[in-house]
Amino acid sequence: MEALNESIDLNTVAEITLSYRPKVSLSQRPKVDCSRQVYEVLLRFWNQDSLEYVEQFQVMLLSRGNRVLGISTVSTGGTAGTVVDAKVVFAAALKANASSIVLSHNHPSGNLLPSEQDKRLTRRLVEIGRALDLPVLDHIILGREGYYSFADEGEL
Template sequence: MEASERKIDLFEVAEIKLSYSTKVKNSLRPKVGTSRQVYEVFAKAWEDDRIEFVEDFKVMLLSRANRVLGIVTISSGGTAGTVVDVKLVYAAAIKSAAQSIVLAHNHPSGNLLPSEQDKRLTQRIKQAGNILDIPVLDHLIMTSEGYYSFADEGEL
């Protein structure tokens, strides 16, 4: 059996295109300025049957005027945690031309206090944002009955 040889062109690469398009007018997007407003927007985007069931991690993408460009689910996990890839957080932010972001995840247990792991993850994402000039404005822990704001509590 003969091995087929294929000449490899070292200059053949995939073309990568970045684009952003929206169907929502800027004036119709919600504007957030407080943790309460952020919580209300996230609460509408969260699936009611999941908030007390499994942990999800979402990112709110914001314009320079703090208008919500969109909310993206970065990861879904089990009942006690989820794995967050910082690269995916910023891939979404860059693709949407976000000027800042707000993080959120839920605690199915109903506990509003952040774990040490929550604090470390927040700092890692914040450091990446500092390098990319896409700041993290807040990180909310969501439950069906309320929220905890890292920014409000001086944890950011």
């Protein structure tokens, strides 16, 4: 950076404040130990009116003991896809001081198999998670009648 001779007015610099205010104690939150439990929590949380209508991407934030800290909706798209910004995925996790995350999205078509785009996105987010020491434990594709787990299928 080049040195400037003009002074900087600190009143023009925004202060950033991060906070996380849980309303429920950690012991009262659901604990997830397998993909089936993750699916059940996600399915209860998901807006049932949009499950078979538009694609949404959500991230489940977990404590070190796999208690659900929260679920954050990252994006909502159309009938055939949604845009996922990695910064938004990990901003929520970092703000909640999560120890790990589970990625999730629905396929309005009901087809639970991942597309090549789903696989590429998953690999990219897993790589970013490693760099941040914030592991991605799974990526669940869900529908009303079941789910697909990247972890169960050995794709993580």
